[in-house]
Every structure is written in structure tokens, then in C-alpha cells.
Amino acid sequence: MRRFLALICVCVAVVTLSGLGIWQVQRLMWKTALIETVTARVHAAPQPLVRGPAGWPAFTAERDEYRRVRLRGHFRHDKETQVYALTDLGAGYWVMTPLETPDGTVMVNRGYVPTDKRDPATRTAGQIGGEVEVTGLVRLSQDRGWLFSQPNDPAKDQWFLRDVAQIARARQLKVPNWFVDAEATPLPGGLPQGGLTVVRFTNNHLVYAITWFSLAGGLAGISLWLSRRGRRGEMSGDEPQAK
Incomplete structure (x- = not known):
């Protein structure tokens, strides 16, 4: 029963971390489009x-x-x-x-x-x-x-x-x-001195996405390794002892 509950918790955590990674990918696409749009506007001919x-x-x-x-x-x-x-x-x-x-x-x-x-x-x-x-x-x-x-x-x-x-x-x-x-x-x-508009956007969403996906993959990998190790231990413990 404990192993089943642990498996549920791990699955929920992996899904949550993967969801955060997907959200950061969506944010990356939005931020990239925003930067491209603003850059085009700033360098366009004045209207x-x-x-x-x-x-x-x-x-x-x-x-x-x-x-x-x-x-x-x-x-x-x-x-x-x-x-x-x-x-x-x-x-x-x-x-x-x-x-x-x-x-x-x-x-x-x-x-x-x-x-x-x-x-x-x-x-x-x-x-x-x-x-x-x-x-x-x-x-x-x-x-x-x-x-x-x-x-x-x-x-x-x-x-x-x-x-x-x-x-x-x-x-x-x-x-x-x-x-x-x-x-x-x-x-x-x-004076006054114009032309000091700061057009700068932070864009760390790729790093965040890699971090969340790495955590999800690492947690899933460690959980799978521990699960297999536990099964091998149980199988080894069930073998008859030599007298």
C-alpha cells in the first residue's frame, strides 16, 4: 500500500513539474514573439x-x-x-x-x-x-x-x-x-536629452523550462531505479536459505 501511495505522489510530482515546463515553453514563445514585434516597431519608419x-x-x-x-x-x-x-x-x-x-x-x-x-x-x-x-x-x-x-x-x-x-x-x-x-x-x-527609451526584455523562460523538465525527468528516473532495486531485493529475499 505504501509503495502504491508513493507511486501516486511521484506521478503527481512528475506531471506537475512537466506542466510547469510546458508553461515556460508557452511563455518563451510569447516572449519571443513580443520581442520580435517590439523590435520591428522600434526600427520602423515613423508614422x-x-x-x-x-x-x-x-x-x-x-x-x-x-x-x-x-x-x-x-x-x-x-x-x-x-x-x-x-x-x-x-x-x-x-x-x-x-x-x-x-x-x-x-x-x-x-x-x-x-x-x-x-x-x-x-x-x-x-x-x-x-x-x-x-x-x-x-x-x-x-x-x-x-x-x-x-x-x-x-x-x-x-x-x-x-x-x-x-x-x-x-x-x-x-x-x-x-x-x-x-x-x-x-x-x-x-537639454532635455531624448532617445533614452530602454527597450529591454528579460527572457529566461528557456532556462526555466529546461530546469522543470530536468527535475521531472530526474525524479521519474530515480523513482524507477529505486522501484527496480526494491523488486530485486524482494526477489533475492524470497530465495530459500542454504542449510
């Missing part, structure tokens, strides 16, 4: 935002995020918001500025400025006026951060997340719930 304000709120991650777009308009520097950032260039701020286009207003992350350049008065050369053309990647609103990230505090004008809806309420703006990460472009004074 104009053709939908207009009525269709902008329907943007989704699957269909639109990291899509390379081009738009023209006028920056509203008086509505600028600086969002704290940790980048490859060090700590600083993202400069989030609404861009008024003929089709409506869109939030644009113009790029990075160091901490001592947070105040727009310290980088007036880069606060360009007139009509501008912006090329960049569509990004969805960042309404949640990492485990230890701080929440936004609009009352103190302290921002840690690029939460477009929250920024829009504080600045009394009507914008869609996504923004455009601007590419690097020459600017007087060199």
Missing part, C-alpha cells in the same frame, strides 16, 4: 498619428506600445512636469511636456535633464517655441512603479511615475492616457 483624438484613448500595449510615430505641434512649456528618473546618465528628471497638435494635445517625454537642471529657468535655450516636429515611441501611462518606488505627490509637485492621467489632472489638461518618448534631436543647450 503619423492617423486616428485622431476619438481613437487615441483606445491605444493598447499589444497594438500600439513602442510604435514609432511622428507629430507636429507647439509645446506648452508652462505645463511642464518633471518626473524623477534613474537613467544610464545618472539621476535626474524626465521632462514631460504637452504638445498641442492640430488633432489634439499629446503628452511628450522630451527627455532627461540632470538634477541641477530641473528648473526650466536653468535651461531656457532648450525651451524652444514655435512649431516643432517630434519623433518618438508610444508609451502607455506608468500608473505603477517598482516595489519600493514612491507614489506621486501632486500637492507638493513631486513626481516619481509618468502617470499621464494624474499629471493631466494636476495641470488641467485633456490628453490621452499615453505619451510619446521623444528621440534624440539636436537642441540649443543640449
Whole structure:
């Protein structure tokens, strides 16, 4: 009876481990397709935002995020918001500025400025006026951060997340719930510095799949070996003893 119960437990464990391996293979296929899609979008020729304000709120991650777009308009520097950032260039701020286009207003992350350049008065050369053309990647609103990230505090004008809806309420703006990460472009004074979008996806699913399948195969192999050894022992013990 004990051997039967042990066999049931081993079978359940092997099936569970194999199921986890199959799930990781499925995740690997999904992640590989995602990386291929995003890579194609990032390197595609920029396209104009053709939908207009009525269709902008329907943007989704699957269909639109990291899509390379081009738009023209006028920056509203008086509505600028600086969002704290940790980048490859060090700590600083993202400069989030609404861009008024003929089709409506869109939030644009113009790029990075160091901490001592947070105040727009310290980088007036880069606060360009007139009509501008912006090329960049569509990004969805960042309404949640990492485990230890701080929440936004609009009352103190302290921002840690690029939460477009929250920024829009504080600045009394009507914008869609996504923004455009601007590419690097020459600017007087060199700030803000665009083109710092991080497009990086961890893809360890193959390693995880091999691990789960190896555990399942190892458990099945050891169990089979122990079972055969036990049977040989029983057969040896049943033989008549010499007198």
C-alpha cells in the first residue's frame, strides 16, 4: 500500500513539474514573439498619428506600445512636469511636456535633464517655441512603479511615475492616457536629452523550462531505479536459505 501511495505522489510530482515546463515553453514563445514585434516597431519608419483624438484613448500595449510615430505641434512649456528618473546618465528628471497638435494635445517625454537642471529657468535655450516636429515611441501611462518606488505627490509637485492621467489632472489638461518618448534631436543647450527609451526584455523562460523538465525527468528516473532495486531485493529475499 505504501509503495502504491508513493507511486501516486511521484506521478503527481512528475506531471506537475512537466506542466510547469510546458508553461515556460508557452511563455518563451510569447516572449519571443513580443520581442520580435517590439523590435520591428522600434526600427520602423515613423508614422503619423492617423486616428485622431476619438481613437487615441483606445491605444493598447499589444497594438500600439513602442510604435514609432511622428507629430507636429507647439509645446506648452508652462505645463511642464518633471518626473524623477534613474537613467544610464545618472539621476535626474524626465521632462514631460504637452504638445498641442492640430488633432489634439499629446503628452511628450522630451527627455532627461540632470538634477541641477530641473528648473526650466536653468535651461531656457532648450525651451524652444514655435512649431516643432517630434519623433518618438508610444508609451502607455506608468500608473505603477517598482516595489519600493514612491507614489506621486501632486500637492507638493513631486513626481516619481509618468502617470499621464494624474499629471493631466494636476495641470488641467485633456490628453490621452499615453505619451510619446521623444528621440534624440539636436537642441540649443543640449537639454532635455531624448532617445533614452530602454527597450529591454528579460527572457529566461528557456532556462526555466529546461530546469522543470530536468527535475521531472530526474525524479521519474530515480523513482524507477529505486522501484527496480526494491523488486530485486524482494526477489533475492524470497530465495530459500542454504542449510
